[in-house]
Amino acid sequence: MLKFLNIGYLRIGTYRQQEAYKALISSHIMDILDPYTPILVGTIPLEIDLPHSDLDIACEVHDLHGFRHEMEARLRPFSPLHLAIGVINGQPYITISFTYEGWDIEIFGQPVPTTTQNSFRHMIVEWRLLELIGENGKQDILNMKRAGFKTEPAFAEYLKLAGNPYESLLMLADLGDAALQRFVEAAR
Numbered sequence: 001m002l003k004f005l006n007i008g009y010l011r012i013g014t015y016r017q018q019e020a021y022k023a024l025i026s027s028h029i030m031d032i033l034d035p036y037t038p039i040l041v042g043t044i045p046l047e048i049d050l051p052h053s054d055l056d057i058a059c060e061v062h063d064l065h066g067f068r069h070e071m072e073a074r075l076r077p078f079s080p081l082h083l084a085i086g087v088i089n090g091q092p093y094i095t096i097s098f099t100y101e102g103w104d105i106e107i108f109g110q111p112v113p114t115t116t117q118n119s120f121r122h123m124i125v126e127w128r129l130l131e132l133i134g135e136n137g138k139q140d141i142l143n144m145k146r147a148g149f150k151t152e153p154a155f156a157e158y159l160k161l162a163g164n165p166y167e168s169l170l171m172l173a174d175l176g177d178a179a180l181q182r183f184v185e186a187a188r
Contacts, residue, residue, distance in 0.1 A: 023103045041119040054104035061109030064094045125173035132184045159187045
């Protein structure tokens with residue numbers, strides 16, 4: 001889990017991870033977001049991205065309107081910016097998205113520590129699951145994604161999870177390693 005807290009691991013990763021690292025470094029986006037504890041989340045850190053996958057950055061933001069005004073000023077070189085403010089699962093959020101060097105980048109801010117936000121928790125449980133299902137399972141997940149599945153539904157389909165795939169994965173995130181392994185073995 002600690003490896004994901006700093007983007008340095010991307011520097012020696014897959015070609016796409018290295019390209020993502022270059023874009024994040026040359027844009028200085030992680031430096032701009034540093035006061036908000038940014039973490040790159042999603043499929044690129046897990047090496048299950050597709051060519052159209054974007055760079056998702058989770059941030060801890062308590063003053064959404066102040067953050068919006070600050071980002072509008074600091075991210076002006078990346079215009080046009082697309083902003084949205086709303087509520088999800090009872091928590092307010094802000095998203096700011098833009099394109100830089102061919103990458104779609106989306107910043108997601110919520111007044112919740114980044115390591116407890118759902119996007120980070122999903123990524124960590126998916127990383128743990130990928131370790132357990134091995135390369136063949138990873139390829140099955142990628143094939144489902146290529147066929148049109150979103151990431152969490154692909155994992156849910158692979159593991160035969162019932163109900164809302166996003167909520168089901170969050171329940172798995174709370175399992176210890178031994179329980180998660182037993183669950184994966186039972187799903188096979």
